[in-house]
Amino acid sequence: MTSSLSPRLLACCGFVAPGxxxxxxxxxxxYLGIHxxxxxxxxxxxxxxxxxxxxxxxxxNSQKYNVQNKISFFxxxxxxxxxxxxxxxxxxxxxxxTMVSILDAAPWLKDPHYRLILQCQSKIHYLRKYxxxxxxxxxxxxxxxxxxxxxxxxxxxxxxxxxxxxxxxxFPPALLENPAKELPxxxxxxxxxxxxxxxxxxxxxxxxxxxxxxxxxxxxxxxFLKE
Numbered sequence: 001m002t003s004s005l006s007p008r009l010l011a012c013c014g015f016v017a018p019g020x021x022x023x024x025x026x027x028x029x030x031y032l033g034i035h036x037x038x039x040x041x042x043x044x045x046x047x048x049x050x051x052x053x054x055x056x057x058x059x060x061n062s063q064k065y066n067v068q069n070k071i072s073f074f075x076x077x078x079x080x081x082x083x084x085x086x087x088x089x090x091x092x093x094x095x096x097x098t099m100v101s102i103l104d105a106a107p108w109l110k111d112p113h114y115r116l117i118l119q120c121q122s123k124i125h126y127l128r129k130y131x132x133x134x135x136x137x138x139x140x141x142x143x144x145x146x147x148x149x150x151x152x153x154x155x156x157x158x159x160x161x162x163x164x165x166x167x168x169x170x171f172p173p174a175l176l177e178n179p180a181k182e183l184p185x186x187x188x189x190x191x192x193x194x195x196x197x198x199x200x201x202x203x204x205x206x207x208x209x210x211x212x213x214x215x216x217x218x219x220x221x222x223x224f225l226k227e
Contacts, residue, residue: 004031007146008119011153012092015117015140019043023086025079025102026050026094030058030071037067046086048076078102079109088115092153096123100130109158110135116156124152125169125212132169135160141174143182150186166208167215170194176221187225191216 005013009032016022022042024033026049033045047062049055055073062068074081079089079102089109091099099120103109109116116136120127131138141154154174164172170190175183194213198205216222 005035007144008151008153009035009092011142011144011151012090012117012119013039013041015115015153015155016041016088016090017115020088021086022046023079023082023089024048025076025082025089025091027058027073028054028093030061030073032090032092033058033071034061034065034067037070038065043070044086045071046074046082047071048074048079048082050075050077077105079106084108087113088117090117092117092119093121095121096127096130099127103130103134112158114158117153118156119151119153121151128164128172129169131156132162132164137162138164138172138174140177141172142178143175143180143186145182150182150189152186165215166212167219170212171216171222173221184225184227187216187222 012032013035016036018041020042021044022033022036023046027033027047028049030047033042033047036042037045047058049058052075055075059068059073062071076082091102099118118127128138135158136156137159139155139157141152143150143152152175171187175186191213194209194216198209198213
């Protein structure tokens with residue numbers, strides 16, 4: 001059922017390993033989990049949402065696609081009401097503040113067994129900063145276009161010791177591992193937004209943001225993105 005998924009959700013599915021037990025946090029109408037099951041990617045899906053209406057819609061959709069025996073549903077704020085025997089957790093379509101609150105409320109996720117697949121809608125530099133400070137390592141991240149906008153999807157594991165610099169909060173090394181065709185545009189957008197924010201602050205410019213911009217401008221590994 002690929003046609004029902006946005007490019008963002010399809011990219012999230014691409015990070016799921018065959019046979020994974022997947023927790024879909026904020027499942028909405030359940031299409032991500034259904035796609036994983038109908039395409040024989042996940043072996044089982046836990047789907048949860050904080051709102052009853054979309055959750056009931058997800059239940060009906062699972063029956064429509066005949067995967068109801070391989071998916072369980074939970075009314076849950078974050079991952080709190082989920083069983084813990086999954087391999088991969090997917091959070092997509094949320095802002096950084098929401099994702100941080102979900103992770104803060106579930107410290108048991110700090111276990112190398114779990115992989116997190118995160119598709120953040122806003123303040124992504126803040127999410128990367130938080131992950132770095134909490135011992136999470138971004139092992140892979142990719143840029144994609146969905147409609148008019150660019151988004152990233154990242155894979156994260158708990159592996160303390162891999163800290164990011166301010167510049168890497170905005171443009172992490174993982175983006176260079178498998179560079180997407182949208183990467184130069186993402187770099188230019190990132191530099192433009194940082195520059196605009198700093199300019200707007202005038203003499204009270206945030207020194208951390210200034211440092212981040214300087215890193216992006218002088219990092220030799222990023223020079224090819226300016227061509």
